[in-house]
Every structure is written in C-alpha cells, then in structure tokens.
Amino acid sequence: MIDLDDTDRAMIRAVAADALISAGALGRQLGLSQPAAWRRLKRLRDAGVFRGPRLDLDAQALGFSVTVFLGVKLATKGRVSLEDFERAVTAIPEVQTVEHVLGLYDYRLRVVARDIADFERVLRRRIMTLPGVGNIDANVLLSEERLPGPIG
Structure with missing residues (x-):
C-alpha cells in the first residue's frame, strides 16, 4: 500500500476524470511544475494505483438498451x-x-x-x-x- 497525501488524492481525482490528461495540464491544475506532476504520476503508476487506461463504452449508443x-x-x-x-x-x-x-x-x-x-x-x-x-x-x-x- 502506498501512502497518499492530499496532492496525490487530487491527482487521482483528476486522472479519474480525464485519463488522457498530460503531466503539464495536471501540474497547472494542481499547482505543480510539469516535471513534479510527471514524477508523482509515475510513482502512482509504478505503485499500481492505476491499472491502466480504460475505454468506457456507452452500451446504449452501441444498441444495448x-x-x-x-x-x-x-x-x-x-x-x-x-x-x-x-x-x-x-x-x-x-x-x-x-x-x-x-x-x-x-x-x-x-x-x-x-x-x-x-x-x-x-x-x-x-x-x-x-x-x-x-x-x-x-x-x-x-x-x-x-x-x-x-x-x-
């Protein structure tokens, strides 16, 4: 288990909202430099907090109502x-x-x-x-x- 601080939690919420967000945009959103945001994101990924990118399909749009x-x-x-x-x-x-x-x-x-x-x-x-x-x-x-x- 990884210790999370408030910035880590905010980062997880931001990535949950947009899995494709760049480290630069993440840094701007959280008040971090791009390298600091990238390092934190890499630490979370390496710790297994994120299982990987996921495609969220809309079943109704595909005809499954x-x-x-x-x-x-x-x-x-x-x-x-x-x-x-x-x-x-x-x-x-x-x-x-x-x-x-x-x-x-x-x-x-x-x-x-x-x-x-x-x-x-x-x-x-x-x-x-x-x-x-x-x-x-x-x-x-x-x-x-x-x-x-x-x-x-």
Missing part, C-alpha cells in the same frame, strides 16, 4: 465446478462482468442486451445452460449514477 444484474447460485460446489462455470461464463460476449461473491449467490453477472427479447435469448440459450447453474435471480437496471470512489 437493457442491462441486467444476475445473481447465480451454483447447484454444485467445488473447485472444479467454480472453474468450469467461470471459464464458460467469461466466453459469453453479453456478460460484461463476472464477480465471485459471498452471500446469497455465488456469482454476480452484469449482462447487456439489445432489448428484453434479446436478454431472454441470452438467458435461456447461454446462461441457463452453463455448467453447474442452479438458481438465478435477475435485477433490471433502471438508471445508473457514477459516483467517485473512496479517494474523492
């Missing part, structure tokens, strides 16, 4: 069952995230579809046929607000 969160409980438990399920579910292009969780369900999936009929097709033909699937619970996303992380 439905997002559904699925809670999946496996019928059988065991290392082989988990690995088989994970390998199979990550091959489904409509599944955006796969989270192994503790609680009522074993996995939480974020699934996108063009419409409800398309989601039903994905659910019936792809997800319900995965190895080890037992119970499935669905929650349709109505709206989403992106909030800053704990650094904010």
